[in-house]
Amino acid sequence: MPEFFNVLPPQRALQALLDAMPPPGLDNDEVAVDEALGRITALDLSASEDLPSFPRATVDGYSLRAADTFGASEGLPAYFTVAGEVPMGRAAGVSLSLGEAAGAYTGGMLAHNADAVVMVEHTQQVDADTIEVVRPVAPGENVVQPGEDVRQGDTILPRGHLLRPQDLGGLTALGITRVKVTRRPRVAILSMGDEVVAPEVSPAPGQIRDVNSYTVTAQVSQAGGEPVALGIVGDVYEEQLSAARQGLEDADVLVISAGSSVSVRDMTADIINALGKPGVLVHGLSIRPGKPAILGLVEGKPAFGLPGNPVSAMIVFELVVRPTLYRLAGCVNPPEPAFTRASLTLDIASAPGREDYVPVRLYAKGSGELKAEPVFGKSNLIFTLIRADGLVQVPLDKAGLYAGETVPVRLF
C-alpha cells in the first residue's frame, strides 16, 4: 500500500490528502434563504437587476438639480419652489423644472430631473411653497445611484461561498429567496475498542464510556457536515472492517476513533487499506498530542484514523478533518479559526521538529492583559480541554515558549 510518508507536519499531511482527493463533486440542495446560513453556494450567483433600482436619498431634505444651487451661501441663498414631495415607498410623482425642489426622505426616491439632495439642515422654509438653500450641492451628492450597491449581471457571490448573515441579506435584497447549496458532507463516525461502552451503560472495571463519538459529532456539525453515528465496535477486525465499509457506503468521509495501543492503531491502518485504494496516505503527524493519526483516501473518499485519546482526537480533527470537510463541500472561504492573544503564565517545553498544542485557560477576560495559563494534563484526560479556553501552539522550529511571552491562542 502506498504509505508514502511517515510522521508529517499536519499542514503537509493535509495537503497530501487534498492533493490526492478528486475535485469536489457533492450534489446540490436547494434551500430557502432563511435556512441557508452556513451553507456553501453551489453556483456563481449574479444580480438580475440593479440595486438600488432607483436613485435614493441618503438624507432627509429636498431633491433638486445641483446646478441650481451653485453659488448659494448663507449670505446669498438660492430660492426654490417646493413642487411637492416624494413619500417613502412611492415612485416620484413630481418632475422638477428650473428652480424647483421636492421633499425627500432618507431612503426615498428622488423627484424626476433631480440629481442631488440637499440636507434639510442646509435649507430654510420661507413660506409654504418656498425654501432657501444656503449651501451648494454637487451632482450626485446625498444620493445612492441605481446600481451603486450592485449592478445587474455582476457576480454577487462566487460558487463555494460559505453564506454569512450579510450574504443572505444581499440575496433577499435581489429577490432571491431560494439558493442552490452543496449538500452537507456526510461523515460516518466509528468508535472502536473493547473497552468502550455507550454513555448509557454503567461501565464495568476496565471499561470507559464513549467520548470521541460525541466530540467528533459536535465538531462535524460545527464544520457544516452531517454526522452519521456508526456506534461502537469491539476489537475484532472483521466486525470493524464490515462496520467501516457499510458506513462509508452511505457517507462521504469515514472517521475512525480507535484505541491507543499500538496493535489497535495498526488495525485502523489495515482497515483503511482494506477498504479501497489508495488507502493510508499518512501514518503519523509530527504533533503532540495527536501523533498516531492516520489520513487516507478510499476510492476518492477521505478516511481518518483519530487517536483514541480524546484530546488528541479533537486536535487532529481541527487540524486535518475540518479543512477536509470544507474542501469536500467546495468551500472557498472557510471560516478562519478564532484567535486571541495572551501572555503565557508558565514556560512550555517542547522539542524542535514537533508542533505542540497545549490547552490554556484564559483569565482577566476583558479587563487588562489577557493571561494564558497552561492546563497540563495527559491527552487521555478529556477534562483538560473542558478546563481550557484555547490552545497554544509551539511551532515546529521552537524548543518551547517562555512565561511572559505574548502568544496567539486558538479559541477552542
Next chain:
Amino acid sequence: MPEFFNVLPPQRALQALLDAMPPPGLDNDEVAVDEALGRITALDLSASEDLPSFPRATVDGYSLRAADTFGASEGLPAYFTVAGEVPMGRAAGVSLSLGEAAGAYTGGMLAHNADAVVMVEHTQQVDADTIEVVRPVAPGENVVQPGEDVRQGDTILPRGHLLRPQDLGGLTALGITRVKVTRRPRVAILSMGDEVVAPEVSPAPGQIRDVNSYTVTAQVSQAGGEPVALGIVGDVYEEQLSAARQGLEDADVLVISAGSSVSVRDMTADIINALGKPGVLVHGLSIRPGKPAILGLVEGKPAFGLPGNPVSAMIVFELVVRPTLYRLAGCVNPPEPAFTRASLTLDIASAPGREDYVPVRLYAKGSGELKAEPVFGKSNLIFTLIRADGLVQVPLDKAGLYAGETVPVRLF
C-alpha cells in the same frame, strides 16, 4: 420617560441596558447531549463518579510494583515473572506478588497490587514467562489514577456555560446523556417602513426588498436565539405599535428595524416608550455607522431599534444585541468575537469621540502578511459587507488609522 443618556459609546450603552435588566430568568429545556452543542447549562453539573474509575495504563507494557524495579539498569536488569495480562476492557483478573508483572495495554486496567507501568520498549522478553526490565519506574509512572481526570463531586461545568464539543464529551464520559439548558431567547423581529416589501415581491419604483429581517434572523440564530419574524409593517404608528406589542408578548426581546429618516426614527422610540416601562434607555450611539440606534427595556424585556441601513443594523446588532442575548440566556462564557491581524492598505479617516467601523476585505490569506483593504461604501449598501471579510474599528480616541498599520480585524 427616563431617556437618561444621549449618544453613548456602545459599551456604555450596553452596560446601561444590562444594569437595568432583571437577572436572567428563562425557563429550562432538557435536551439530549448530542443536541446540546451551543446551548447554555441551566445548573451546575457535577461528577457523580471518579473518572477514570480505575487505574489506567498510558502506554503499552507491563504493570508491576514500582519498588521491584528500583535500581534496574541495562547492565543489571530486574527480572519479572509475567503472571498474565489484563486485556482491554476487562477487569484485572490477576493479582501481583513480589517480582511479578502483567501485560498492560494503553488505556487498559492495571493488575491488582500494581502501581506503575513499564513501557514495552524498556523490557526484554527472556522466555515465555519472564521479562527483564532495564529501567526503573516511579510509583504512578505511566498510569492515570482513578479520579485524575475528574473527582466525584467536582463541579464539571458551571451554570451558564455555553456547551462546546469537549464539554459534550465530558458529559458522556460521566454517563450524562441529557442536560438541562436554558431556553433559547425568543427574538421578535419587526421590519418597518412604507418602502419595504417582502423578497418575493417585485418592488415598484421607490420600494426596496426587506434585507434586515434576514440578516437579523441569521445573527439571532448565530447568537443562540430563536428568531420570530413579525414581518413588515408600513409607517402607520398604530399598526406598528400593535405588531410590536403582539410580538413582544410571545418573545423575550424585540428588535425593530426601522426606516432611517428622522421622523421614522422618532416613531421607533415612541413605540418602545409606549410598550411599557422604563422604555427607551439610550437613543444614539457614538459610532459610525450605527448612530441612530435605540436601546430600551419594556417591563424587563430588552427592546432595540436598529437603524434601517443594513450595514448599520448589522454592526449595532453585533455590538449590543448579541451580548444581550447571551446575558438573557444566562451565558457566562460567551464566545469571543474572532479577530485576525492585518496590515491596512489605505488610510482610514475618523473623528475623535466616535468609534468607526470600516468593512475590510482581506487578502494574501495564509501566505505572507495579511492585508486589509477598506471597502468604502455608504451604510445603506448591503454589498459593502458582502465584499468584506471583517471590520476594522477606529477607536474613540483616534482621528484615524494609517496605511501600513497592523490592526485587529474582527471577522464578520
